[in-house]
Amino acid sequence: MGIACIDIDTMIDFYTSVFNLVLTDKGPGNTFPYMLAFLSANPSQHHQLAMAQSRPAGTPSTVMQLSFKVDTLDDLREARRRALDKGATKMRGLNHGNAISIYFMDPEDNTVEVYLDTPWYVAQPHGDPLDLDHADADIWRETEAIVRADPTFKPVDQWSREVFG
Numbered sequence: 001m002g003i004a005c006i007d008i009d010t011m012i013d014f015y016t017s018v019f020n021l022v023l024t025d026k027g028p029g030n031t032f033p034y035m036l037a038f039l040s041a042n043p044s045q046h047h048q049l050a051m052a053q054s055r056p057a058g059t060p061s062t063v064m065q066l067s068f069k070v071d072t073l074d075d076l077r078e079a080r081r082r083a084l085d086k087g088a089t090k091m092r093g094l095n096h097g098n099a100i101s102i103y104f105m106d107p108e109d110n111t112v113e114v115y116l117d118t119p120w121y122v123a124q125p126h127g128d129p130l131d132l133d134h135a136d137a138d139i140w141r142e143t144e145a146i147v148r149a150d151p152t153f154k155p156v157d158q159w160s161r162e163v164f165g
Contacts, residue, residue: 001048003063003110004055008035010107011051015039018082019068021049055108063110065103070116073136076102079114080132088112093130097122097147098156100130100139118143121159123152 005011008026015021021039024046029036034054038047049066070076080102084091088104095101101115120143128146132139147153154162 001066002050002052003066005051005053006055006057006059006108008037008051008053012037012039014086014107015049017086018079018088061108061110065111065113066106067113067115070114073100073116073132073139076100076114076116077132080104083112083114093132094127095130095139095143095146096124097126097128097143097150097153098124100143102130102132117156118147119156120144120147121152121154121156122147122150126150 003011012023012026016023016039019041021041024038024040026035026037028034029052032052032054034052036053037051039049039051040047042048055061068079070079080091083102083104083106087107091102091104093100093102096115097118098121099115099117101113103111103113106112130139134142
């Protein structure tokens with residue numbers, strides 16, 4: 001994905017600090033006349049996130065959301081801590097049933113989601129409040145109760161076979 005930035009250095013600092021992305025390249029574009037930066041979490045990929053310092057100050061973000069996947073509830077909590085430490089605002093948690101997510105605004109008011117998949121499917125959109133300060137077992141128990149009460153519930157493996165064949 002690529003995003004237009006106001007202050008590319010602030011954004012590089014935020015995304016490398018919060019998500020451990022590595023700055024792989026940075027420089028002025030030749031055919032695209034803006035400062036560009038490329039960040040990656042994968043040593044075999046040049047970038048997963050590209051940024052261009054091409055957004056005029058004072059203009060609103062046009063990003064619907066940037067989403068980052070994590071593997072555990074502790075990873076989700078750590079992303080929350082790092083994001084808040086780096087100035088993220090409007091932090092909130094949502095339990096989608098098929099994913100457990102936090103949402104926040106980055107330094108340039110782009111919406112960021114960090115999520116953990118669950119083994120269940122329920123039709124989306126779906127969002128119940130989420131308190132990451134609860135114990136893991138309580139979060140998983142509550143999530144399972146929420147999804148099993150939904151008439152669209154099914155195991156994610158079944159949903160995947162039905163959708164993708």
